Amino acid sequence: MSRQIIAPAEYREIFLSDRPLVDLRAPVEFAKGAFPASTNLPLMNDSERQKVGTCYKEHGQAAAIELGHSLVKGKIKAARIQAWLDFFSAHPDANLYCFRGGLRSQLTQQWIREAGLEVPYIQGGYKAMRQYLIDTIDNTPQQQQLLILSGITGSGKTEFILSRSESVDLEGTANHRGSSFGKNVTPQPSQINFENSLARELLRHQERQESCLLLEDESFLIGRRAIPKVFFSAMQQAQVLVLEEPLEARLPRLLDEYVHKMQRGFEQHYGAEEGMAVFGAYLRQSVEGIRKRLGHQQTDQLLQLVDSSLQTQLQRNTTEQHLEWISLLLEKYYDPMYQYQLEKKAERIIFRGDRQAIHQWLDERRSNRSE
Structure with a gap:
């Protein structure tokens, strides 16, 4: 798989090495639970995420994406891109992830690429990595x-x-x-x-x-x-x-x-x-x-x-x-x-x-x- 995307086979090494991670989820999601080496640099804040989520339920994905772009633009977009660039400059080995490794990860990766930096995102996102850790706990007594x-x-x-x-x-x-x-x-x-x-x-x-x-x-x-x-x-x-x-x-x-x-x-x-x-x-x-x-x-x-x-x-x-x-x-x-x-x-x-x-x-x- 391309190094633009980190495959699930690498989850173990991510956690063992305490690899720096950028969590793109909204602060309210991050506060409920996150990974030990993660830093919350969200694509959308709590209010923006709520508006986009409501739009998705009522009008579908295309309308939600359009609303997201209208909410995160101009100085807001520039400030968030700069925060990501600063983090990856300080942590060149870092990866990023969102909840499922979907649109938020792909869009952020694209914006960072347009700013001149190539950063991989983690396939499956928070949900898949969290399940990997749950399975690790449950399987340990058998091993x-x-x-x-x-x-x-x-x-x-x-x-x-x-x-x-x-x-x-x-x-x-x-x-x-x-x-x-x-x-x-x-x-x-x-x-x-x-x-x-x-x-x-x-x-x-x-x-x-x-x-x-x-x-x-x-x-x-x-x-x-x-x-x-x-x-x-x-x-x-x-x-x-x-x-x-x-x-x-x-x-x-x-x-x-x-x-x-x-x-x-x-x-x-x-x-x-x-x-x-x-x-x-x-x-x-x-x-x-x-x-x-x-x-x-x-x-x-x-x-x-x-x-x-x-x-x-x-x-x-x-x-x-x-x-x-x-x-x-x-x-x-x-x-x-x-x-x-x-x-x-x-x-x-x-x-x-x-x-x-x-x-x-x-x-x-x-x-x-x-x-």
């Missing part, structure tokens, strides 16, 4: 053995996941730590963007040719983002490794995660005074989020301890008192919930141990598979 890393709250599962090349970090991809206290300073991606990024990470994992795919034990929802159903179903059937960690190691880790890192993040984002206020609100909202499951009495007790800890922190510049409510949170909520969930996974557990033991188990497994 790669999944292993699930479970462990009690504060055992350092995410740290462990990040240290292994066999793994894909679901929480990092969803920008949420997967618990009631898992919110980050920056917002989660849209559901579509989460799925697109997950598919890209799975493609990268395939390229590494690992002996398994190691994933952290997650609920169906990571914050407000859902793990794709086929993939999650496979996770629920996969064998489980249990990371064991004593309470004395878990508490300082959670103090750092819930308090130090979050306070620092909010203050960097909002400034010292407002950041501290937002940090306090984050802790209270996180506790309120488990009220139904924890009960009113224990939730109110936790909230009192949180408020007292925040007050002490402001007065004495120390965070040690936060360990009181974190300890109570583990005792009354997280640890009982974990034990209940682990009992349901009992038949799937194939190994348990501390981080060194699990590292050794995985290393030996990899070595045995490569022989």
